[in-house]
Amino acid sequence: MIKTFAAAPMSLFGYGSRKELIPLLKREGVKKALVVTDKVLFEIGIVSKITEVLDEAQIAYTIYKDVTPNPTLDNVENGSARYKEENCDFIVAIGGGSANDCAKAINVLISNGGSIKDYQGGNKSKNKGKLLVAINTTAGTASEISRAYLISDEKEKRKLIFKDDYAMPSIAVNDIELMMGLPKSITAQTGMDALTHAIEGLVSKNNSVLTNILAIKAIELIYKYLPKAVEDLGNVEARDAMAYGQYIAGLSFGNAGLGLVHAMAHQIGATYNLPHGLCNAVLLPEIMEFNKNSCIKDYALIAESIKPIECINMTEKEKASYAVRLIKELSERVGTSQSLTDIGVKEEDIDILAEKSLQDGCIFTSPVMPTKEEIINILRRLM
Amino acid sequence: MIKTFAAAPMSLFGYGSRKELIPLLKREGVKKALVVTDKVLFEIGIVSKITEVLDEAQIAYTIYKDVTPNPTLDNVENGSARYKEENCDFIVAIGGGSANDCAKAINVLISNGGSIKDYQGGNKSKNKGKLLVAINTTAGTASEISRAYLISDEKEKRKLIFKDDYAMPSIAVNDIELMMGLPKSITAQTGMDALTHAIEGLVSKNNSVLTNILAIKAIELIYKYLPKAVEDLGNVEARDAMAYGQYIAGLSFGNAGLGLVHAMAHQIGATYNLPHGLCNAVLLPEIMEFNKNSCIKDYALIAESIKPIECINMTEKEKASYAVRLIKELSERVGTSQSLTDIGVKEEDIDILAEKSLQDGCIFTSPVMPTKEEIINILRRLM
Numbered sequence: 007m008i009k010t011f012a013a014a015p016m017s018l019f020g021y022g023s024r025k026e027l028i029p030l031l032k033r034e035g036v037k038k039a040l041v042v043t044d045k046v047l048f049e050i051g052i053v054s055k056i057t058e059v060l061d062e063a064q065i066a067y068t069i070y071k072d073v074t075p076n077p078t079l080d081n082v083e084n085g086s087a088r089y090k091e092e093n094c095d096f097i098v099a100i101g102g103g104s105a106n107d108c109a110k111a112i113n114v115l116i117s118n119g120g121s122i123k124d125y126q127g128g129n130k131s132k133n134k135g136k137l138l139v140a141i142n143t144t145a146g147t148a149s150e151i152s153r154a155y156l157i158s159d160e161k162e163k164r165k166l167i168f169k170d171d172y173a174m175p176s177i178a179v180n181d182i183e184l185m186m187g188l189p190k191s192i193t194a195q196t197g198m199d200a201l202t203h204a205i206e207g208l209v210s211k212n213n214s215v216l217t218n219i220l221a222i223k224a225i226e227l228i229y230k231y232l233p234k235a236v237e238d239l240g241n242v243e244a245r246d247a248m249a250y251g252q253y254i255a256g257l258s259f260g261n262a263g264l265g266l267v268h269a270m271a272h273q274i275g276a277t278y279n280l281p282h283g284l285c286n287a288v289l290l291p292e293i294m295e296f297n298k299n300s301c302i303k304d305y306a307l308i309a310e311s312i313k314p315i316e317c318i319n320m321t322e323k324e325k326a327s328y329a330v331r332l333i334k335e336l337s338e339r340v341g342t343s344q345s346l347t348d349i350g351v352k353e354e355d356i357d358i359l360a361e362k363s364l365q366d367g368c369i370f371t372s373p374v375m376p377t378k379e380e381i382i383n384i385l386r387r388l389m
Numbered sequence: 390m391i392k393t394f395a396a397a398p399m400s401l402f403g404y405g406s407r408k409e410l411i412p413l414l415k416r417e418g419v420k421k422a423l424v425v426t427d428k429v430l431f432e433i434g435i436v437s438k439i440t441e442v443l444d445e446a447q448i449a450y451t452i453y454k455d456v457t458p459n460p461t462l463d464n465v466e467n468g469s470a471r472y473k474e475e476n477c478d479f480i481v482a483i484g485g486g487s488a489n490d491c492a493k494a495i496n497v498l499i500s501n502g503g504s505i506k507d508y509q510g511g512n513k514s515k516n517k518g519k520l521l522v523a524i525n526t527t528a529g530t531a532s533e534i535s536r537a538y539l540i541s542d543e544k545e546k547r548k549l550i551f552k553d554d555y556a557m558p559s560i561a562v563n564d565i566e567l568m569m570g571l572p573k574s575i576t577a578q579t580g581m582d583a584l585t586h587a588i589e590g591l592v593s594k595n596n597s598v599l600t601n602i603l604a605i606k607a608i609e610l611i612y613k614y615l616p617k618a619v620e621d622l623g624n625v626e627a628r629d630a631m632a633y634g635q636y637i638a639g640l641s642f643g644n645a646g647l648g649l650v651h652a653m654a655h656q657i658g659a660t661y662n663l664p665h666g667l668c669n670a671v672l673l674p675e676i677m678e679f680n681k682n683s684c685i686k687d688y689a690l691i692a693e694s695i696k697p698i699e700c701i702n703m704t705e706k707e708k709a710s711y712a713v714r715l716i717k718e719l720s721e722r723v724g725t726s727q728s729l730t731d732i733g734v735k736e737e738d739i740d741i742l743a744e745k746s747l748q749d750g751c752i753f754t755s756p757v758m759p760t761k762e763e764i765i766n767i768l769r770r771l772m
Contacts, residue, residue: 008403013396020391021599033512033554035719037670129416171413174398214402215633219606227598314697 009214011261012171013142013150013317014178019249021242023182024056028063028138031091034137036096039067040089041101042109044074052184052311053144056100066103069091073101075277076158076165077108078155082122087144096137099175102196103282107155110173113138117172122157125169128169140175143184144196145235145248147282148203148256158276165276167367180249182242190236194340195283199250201333202267202286204228205308209301210371217262220254222311227251229312229336236340238258263371266363267293270381278350288349291334292388296380297327300373301305305329305387346388356385392597394644395554397523397534397561400667402632406624407439407564410522411446417520419479422450423472425492426483427457435526435567436473439561441485456484459541459548459659460491465505475589479520482558486530486665489523490538493556495520505540511552525556526567527579528631530665531639533561538560541659548659550750560679563632565625570684573619576631577723578666580615583635585650587611588677588691588716590642592684593754601687603637605694610634610696619723646754650676652761653764656745661733663685670725671732674717675767681709681757683756688712729771740766 018026037058043053048071060067070085085108089097099109113135115122125131127268140150154169182282188196201224207213208221228251269284270293298305305326310317312332317325335344351359360381364370369376376384401409422443426436431454443450453468468491472480482492496518498505508514510601523533532538557751584607590596590606611634619626654668654677681688688709693700695715700708720726734742743764746752752759759767 008401008406008409010409011400011402012398013400015398016394016554017394017396018391019394019599023391026391027392030554171399171416215610215630216402216637219602219637223602223606247598254599254602 007214009216011214011216012153012174012231013257013286015271016176016310017122017178017180017253017257019180020246022181024059024179024184025140027059027177027179030177031063031065034096036065037091038093038094039065039096040085040094040112041067041069041098041100042073042085042112043069043071043105045071047143055184056098056141060098067098068094069235072268073105073108077104077111078158079122079351081108082111082115082157086115089116090280093152096139098108098139098141100141100143102142103149106142106149106175107157109138109140110155111157111168114168114170114173118128118317121239123169124164125168127167127252128133128265129173130170131170132173138175139177139179141179141181141184144188144192145185145245146196146200146252148174148200148252150180151253151256152260154202154260161257166274170386172186182245182249184256185249186240188239190239191341193239193288194232194236194342195281195383197228197235197283197340197344198290198337199283200248200255201225201228201232201263202290203259204255205290205333206265206267207255207262208308209304209373210259210262210265211373212371213262217258220258221262222307224251224255224258225308227254227310229332232336233339264368266297266376269366269369269372270359270363270384272361272366272368277355277359280349284342284349288346288388291330291337292384294330294333294375298330302326307353314368346385351385351389353389356382359385390597392599394597394599395557396640397558399559399638400534400561400563401739402563403629404566405564407442407524407562407567408564409559410442412695413560414446414448417450417479417518421475421477422448422479422481423475423477423493424450424452424481424483424494425456425468426452426454426488428454430484430526431707436483438567439481439524443481446625450481451477451614456488460487460494461541462505462542464491464495465498465540469498472499477524481522481524483524483526485525485527486532489525489532489558490540492521492523493538494540494551497551497553497556506549508551508553509549512554514553514555516553516660521558522560522562524562524564524567524584527571527575528568528628529579529583529633529635531583531710533558533563533645534636534639535643537643548655560635563636565628565632568628568632569623571622573622574724575621576724577615577619578598578664578670580618580631580666580723581613581670581673581720581725582607582666583613583631584615584716585673586642586647586687587638588673588761589648589650590638590645591691592756593642593645593648594756595754596602596645600641603641604645605690607634607641608634608691610637614714615719616722647751648755649752649759652749652752652755653742653746655749655751656742657729657734660738667725667732670720671727671729671771674713674720675771677713679759679763679767681713681759685709687766694747729768734768734772736772739765742768
C-alpha cells in the first residue's frame with residue numbers, strides 16, 4: 007500500500023526546550039515575529055516566557071493576542087493584516103489548537119493572498135508559507151505537528167476544514183515548563199483528546215505500519231501517565247511523557263486520519279461551545295464498543311500493550327472487550343466520564359447532530375461507516 | 390531532558406510510491422532536476438524508473454551518474470558544476486547512502502558556495518538548500534531520512550563528516566519496487582546496517598523517549614522480516630516491513646546518535662574498502678557483549694520485544710544475554726556472521742584501527758567509552 011507521512015522538520019522536547027529556539031532562529035536569520043496567541047496565555051505570563059527567548063535572540067516581535075477558543079475568519083484576517091503592517095518575516099504561535107490553527111491560516115493567507123476561504127480542502131494553497139514556530143501549551147491537540155487546521159465561519163455557523171502540506175509548522179515545540187500550570191480539568195480533557203487521536207489513528211482505514219507503531223506507543227504512554235499528570239499536576243515525568251504521547255499520537259492521526267469520535271465531537275463542540283477534549287472523552291468508550299467487532303485485532307493489541315500480564319490467558323475477543331473497559335475506566339479515573347446530558351446536549355438536537363456527523367470529513371476513515379440511526383442510538387445511550 | 394528531533398517534511402512508502410512524486414513536484418513548481426546516482430543503478434534500469442516519473446510530471450532532468458561507493462570531493466564538485474551548467478532548480482538522489490550523501494553535499498555547496506570542506510562539522514552552512522528528493526534503493530542506510538553525510542577526501546585518505554539540519558531531504562522515498570531486485574548479500578548487509586542503527590540508537594547516551602520507541606519497533610520489524618527478505622527476495626511483505634524498519638531506525642539514530650560499532654566499522658570499511666553493513670554486522674554481537682553490563686535494561690527490552698513468551702521467567706540479566714544471542718543468531722542466519730580475518734582485516738592494522746576508532750565522532754554517544762586496549766581486544770576476538 008502506498009502511504010505518505012508528513013512531519014515537522016524540527017521538534018523540541020523537554021523542560022525549558024524553548025531556549026533551543028535561539029540558535030535555530032538566529033541561523034534562520036529572521037528579524038521580526040508575529041506572535042499569535044490568546045489573552046489568557048498573555049495574562050498568565052506564558053507569552054512572556056517566549057518573548058524573553060525572542061529578546062535573547064535579538065528578534066523583534068508584535069503580539070496578536072485576540073485568537074478566540076474557536077478561531078474565526080476575523081482572527082485570520084486581523085492577524086494577517088498585523089503581520090503586514092508590522093513587516094514581520096515569520097510567525098510564532100503559542101497555545102493549544104486554537105492559536106496554532108489560526109497561525110497556520112495566517113501563514114497560508116499572507117503567502118497566497120485572497121481570502122482564507124479560497125484554500126478550504128486539501129493542499130489548495132500555491133505558495134509555501136513563512137517559517138512557522140508552533141509552541142504547544144497543552145498535551146494536547148498536537149496541532150503543532152499537524153497539517154490540518156479548522157477556522158470558524160461565524161456568519162454561516164460552520165467550521166471550515168483545511169489540510170495542507172504547506173501548513174505544517176517548521177518547528178514544533180513541546181516545552182513542558184509551559185504546561186506545568188495547566189489545571190486538572192484541562193490536563194484531563196486534552197489528555198483524553200490525545201488518547202482519542204491515538205485510538206482513532208490506530209483503527210483508521212488509512213493507517214500504515216508507521217502510524218500504527220506510533221499510535222500504540224502513544225496509547226501506552228497516555229494510559230500510564232495521564233492519571234499521574236492529573237493527580238499530581240506538578241509531576242515533571244508525567245508531563246514530559248504526556249507531551250511525547252500527544253505528539254506521537256499527532257504524528258499518527260495526522261497521517262492516518264481520524265474517525266467517528268471526532269466526527270461527532272466536532273458537532274457537539276460547535277453546537278454547545280464545549281471543550282473538544284471533553285466531547286471526545288465522553289464519546290470514546292461508547293464508539294469503541296460500536297466499532298469493536300471490526301477492530302478486534304487492534305483493540306486486542308491495545309489491551310496487550312497496556313496490560314500484558316492480564317491478557318495472557320484471554321482470547322482476542324476478550325482482550326478487545328478488556329481494552330474498551332480499560333479506556334472507560336481511565337476516563338472515569340481522570341474525571342471526564344460524564345453523560346451527554348451532564349455536559350449540556352439536548353434531546354431535541356440529537357437528530358441534527360447525527361445528520362451533521364455524517365457530513366464531517368473525519369468519518370471517511372472510520373473503520374465502520376455508521377447509519378444515521380446508529381449515530382442517534384450512540385447519542386441516546388450517552389444521554 | 391531537552392531533546393531535538395529532526396525529520397523529513399514528507400516521506401513516501403510502499404510499492405510504486407515514487408509515482409506520488411508527480412503531484413508533489415508539480416505543486417512545488419520545479420522545472421529541472423539534477424539526478425544524482427551511480428552507474429550500476431543507471432545500467433540496471435532503476436534510474437529510468439524515476440526519470441519516467443519526471444517525464445510524466447513534465448519535469449526536465451540531467452543525470453550525474455558518477456557517484457562512487459564512497460562519494461568523493463570530486464563527485465561533489467562535478468555534480469555541483471553540472472547543476473549550474475544545466476540550470477537545474479532541484480535535486481533527485483537515487484541510491485543507498487552514497488548517492489544520497491553526495492546529493493546532500495551538492496545541495497549545501499550550490500546554496501552556499503566555497504568548498505564543501507568549509508562545511509564540515511555541525512550546522513555550518515548558512516543558506517538552506519534546494520528541494521532535495523532522496524530515493525532510497527536499499528533497506529538500508531536510511532540516508533534519505535538523515536541530516537548527516539560523509540564525503541571521502543581521497544588525497545588525505547579520510548572521511549569528512551557533516552551533520553546539518555539544512556541537509557535533511559525534503560522528500561524521502563522508500564518505494565520497494567526499486568528494492569525487489571537487490572541480491573541476497575546486499576539485502577542481508579544493509580538489513581544488518583539498519584539493525585545496528587536501531588540498537589546503537591537505543592543505547593546511545595543521547596537517546597530520548599521518542600528515539601527509544603522508534604528503535605525498539607525497528608528492531609522488532611527487522612528481527613522478524615530480515616530473514617524473510619533474505620530467504621525470499623521477492624517477498625513484498627518482507628521488503629515493505631524492512632523499508633519501514635530501516636526508516637524508523639534512521640529516525641531513531643539520526644536523532645539519538647550511534648556508538649562503537651559504527652566508530653569501528655567506519656575504519657575497517659575505509660581501510661579495506663568493505664561494505665559498511667557487513668562491517669557493522671561482523672562487529673555488532675561482540676560489541677553488544679562488551680556494552681552489556683551498562684545496557685541490561687535496554688537489552689532486556691530488546692529480548693522482551695522480539696521473544697516475549699521466552700522471556701517470561703528470565704531475570705533482566707538473562708534477558709540481556711538472550712538479546713545478544715538472538716542478534717548473533719540472526720546474523721548467522723542471514724549470512725553476515727564472519728570473522729574479521731574472513732573479510733580481510735590484517736593483524737598488523739589492529740593498532741591503527743583501534744587508534745582511529747577512538748577518534749570517530751560516533752564514539753561520543755557510546756554507552757561505554759572504551760580504552761584503546763579494549764578496542765584491540767574486541768578486534769582480536771573477532772579475527
